[in-house]
Amino acid sequence: MNAHTPPARLAAGQPTSEGGMELLLWILVWSELAVFGAFLVSFLILGLLDPPALARLHGALDLPLAGAATAVLLTSGFFAARAALGSPPRWNLVAAALGGFGFVVLKLVAYSHEIPTIAAVESRLVELYFLITGFHLAHVLFVAVIMLAIAWRPTPRRTGTIAVIWHAIDLVWLLILPVIYLG
Numbered sequence: 510m511n512a513h514t515p516p517a518r519l520a521a522g523q524p525t526s527e528g529g530m531e532l533l534l535w536i537l538v539w540s541e542l543a544v545f546g547a548f549l550v551s552f553l554i555l556g557l558l559d560p561p562a563l564a565r566l567h568g569a570l571d572l573p574l575a576g577a578a579t580a581v582l583l584t585s586g587f588f589a590a591r592a593a594l595g596s597p598p599r600w601n602l603v604a605a606a607l608g609g610f611g612f613v614v615l616k617l618v619a620y621s622h623e624i625p626t627i628a629a630v631e632s633r634l635v636e637l638y639f640l641i642t643g644f645h646l647a648h649v650l651f652v653a654v655i656m657l658a659i660a661w662r663p664t665p666r667r668t669g670t671i672a673v674i675w676h677a678i679d680l681v682w683l684l685i686l687p688v689i690y691l692g
Contacts, residue, residue: 530670534673538673545685548640549641549685552689553688562630562632565630566634566635567692569630570689574615574618575619578615582612585606585607585612588601589676590672590676599660600660602657602663605656613649613650617646642685645678656671656675
């Protein structure tokens with residue numbers, strides 16, 4: 510609760526809009542982790558059921574570009590954290606968003622290298638690979654755009670919220686990387 514919460518709401522134990530928004534944020538984060546977790550468990554199971562297809566898929570993936578994309582995304586997360594911790598939020602949010610766009614570019618370049626080889630792998634693993642990484646890519650792109658909008662008029666609350674979401678996206682990628690690329 511804060512100093513601006515009406516005493517009647519405090520006495521009644523009613524949630525404030527800030528508490529409700531925080532709850533919604535964590536529901537969003539945990540639901541995203543659950544969805545990606547289900548996708549990744551499915552990928553692991555399919556990989557166990559079809560090791561030759563998994564080996565062919567791994568042979569087609571561009572690991573150096575995945576590593577570069579990881580470095581760019583984590584650097585972007587650093588700037589989002591700086592913004593949330595009070596460093597000039599506008600420029601740190603812009604830097605974080607640019608890192609997100611850099612990740613998107615690197616992933617699209619990786620796709621362009623991978624698609625010709627992956628097309629020969631006949632397995633549901635390929636479909637899951639594109640579903641998981643494409644869904645993550647869409648999240649990165651969407652949230653990077655939102656981050657730029659918040660950078661236009663940052664407030665501590667908006668900056669903190671977008672930083673939490675950005676770190677959830679980082680975390681998802683850190684789960685994707687070992688399961689799909691290094692597994």
